[in-house]
Amino acid sequence: MDGKGKRRFRNxxxxxxxxxxxxxxxxxxxxxxxxxxxxxxTLQACEQYPEMVAGFFRSLSLVAQQYGLKLRPSVSxxxxxxxxxxxxxxxxxxxxxxxxxxEIRLVENGERVFLAKGESYCTGMTLYYxxxxxxxxxxxxxxxxxxxxxxxxxxxxLYHIADVPYYRQERSYLFSMYEMIExxxxxxxxxxxxxxxxxxxxxxxxxxGDFIEGRLANPENLDRFxxxxxxxxxxxEQDREFWELADKFYALYQQYPDQTIYSRIRDIQEIEDxxxxxxxxxxxxxxxxxxxASSKGTLSDILIDSVxxxxxxxxxxxxxxxxxxxxxxxxxxxTLDFEKRLFPLMEDLIYLLNNYK
Numbered sequence: 001m002d003g004k005g006k007r008r009f010r011n012x013x014x015x016x017x018x019x020x021x022x023x024x025x026x027x028x029x030x031x032x033x034x035x036x037x038x039x040x041x042t043l044q045a046c047e048q049y050p051e052m053v054a055g056f057f058r059s060l061s062l063v064a065q066q067y068g069l070k071l072r073p074s075v076s077x078x079x080x081x082x083x084x085x086x087x088x089x090x091x092x093x094x095x096x097x098x099x100x101x102x103e104i105r106l107v108e109n110g111e112r113v114f115l116a117k118g119e120s121y122c123t124g125m126t127l128y129y130x131x132x133x134x135x136x137x138x139x140x141x142x143x144x145x146x147x148x149x150x151x152x153x154x155x156x157x158l159y160h161i162a163d164v165p166y167y168r169q170e171r172s173y174l175f176s177m178y179e180m181i182e183x184x185x186x187x188x189x190x191x192x193x194x195x196x197x198x199x200x201x202x203x204x205x206x207x208x209g210d211f212i213e214g215r216l217a218n219p220e221n222l223d224r225f226x227x228x229x230x231x232x233x234x235x236x237e238q239d240r241e242f243w244e245l246a247d248k249f250y251a252l253y254q255q256y257p258d259q260t261i262y263s264r265i266r267d268i269q270e271i272e273d274x275x276x277x278x279x280x281x282x283x284x285x286x287x288x289x290x291x292x293a294s295s296k297g298t299l300s301d302i303l304i305d306s307v308x309x310x311x312x313x314x315x316x317x318x319x320x321x322x323x324x325x326x327x328x329x330x331x332x333x334x335t336l337d338f339e340k341r342l343f344p345l346m347e348d349l350i351y352l353l354n355n356y357k
Contacts, residue, residue, distance in 0.1 A: 059114035116323035121339040133294035156221035163260040205293035264320040283317040
């Protein structure tokens with residue numbers, strides 16, 4: 001609620017010239033303008049503002065204690081200016097101490113106003129792309145059907161519950177990237193320079209993608225998740241690794257049956273201030289988390305290169321974020337435990353699928 005507003009542009013015609021009746025001294029230079037709280041109009045309309053001010057300054061004192069700051073609340077300024085100038089002073093002192101002032105946000109929750117510290121799960125600029133061609137290969141093999149069923153249950157959880165995008169869905173980011181590559185190669189085809197191998201890989205990725213998505217869409221794979229984990233029988237090291245991973249995914253599913261990769265993705269404007277024309281330069285979570293065809297082959301190399309080039313044009317990234325309040329309530333104790341477990345598990349799944357033999 002303390003973020004910057006949209007830019008206002010100057011009138012190209014300028015202001016109408018006005019000559020004062022009397023000589024005016026340098027009064028402007030002696031005037032101090034208070035920081036503007038963007039949502040002050042909303043806050044002013046609230047009848048409970050005395051309680052809001054009291055809650056805010058209790059929260060402010062906790063921030064000052066934690067960071068060793070010396071703040072002088074200006075309650076006499078009136079509401080909401082007292083909050084605006086206190087927030088400005090807080091950020092100034094935090095910056096002088098080398099702390100990240102942007103981590104401290106002003107939060108409105110009903111009729112309460114308080115300060116909170118933002119905490120994000122860092123995804124490390126990693127592409128969490130889960131390959132499905134290895135799953136298809138498991139299903140075709142005579143000895144690995146037990147692993148395939150286990151992996152199908154894991155991926156069904158990611159598909160149905162965690163809401164991981166699938167590259168054959170037209171609304172997905174990777175669908176557009178694969179389509180762009182295919183159109184590019186068809187244009188080359190018109191010029192007589194066709195890459196037969198790449199076109200075969202593209203057709204292969206589409207057919208297998210549709211086949212595996214049909215399996216994942218079948219609710220049986222999610223319904224039998226526990227049964228497959230409990231009854232899994234395997235003797236090889238590869239069997240053990242897949243079973244341990246599936247067991248961890250199932251435990252996560254049981255503890256967080258409704259959480260998705262989007263559950264704690266905040267509007268990027270809540271976290272960073274940027275101009276309107278930069279809105280398209282944000283890396284959304286569905287751009288770096290997705291099912292895709294395979295990490296092997298020419299098509300995969302072109303895809304990853306294209307994604308990297310596309311995302312390098314972006315300056316901000318959506319990551320799971322929570323706000324921990326500086327007050328006595330705790331507001332339910334929201335944590336990033338789900339994300340801290342999900343993303344490493346997806347990374348392990350990708351590794352095992354890419355190294356499946």
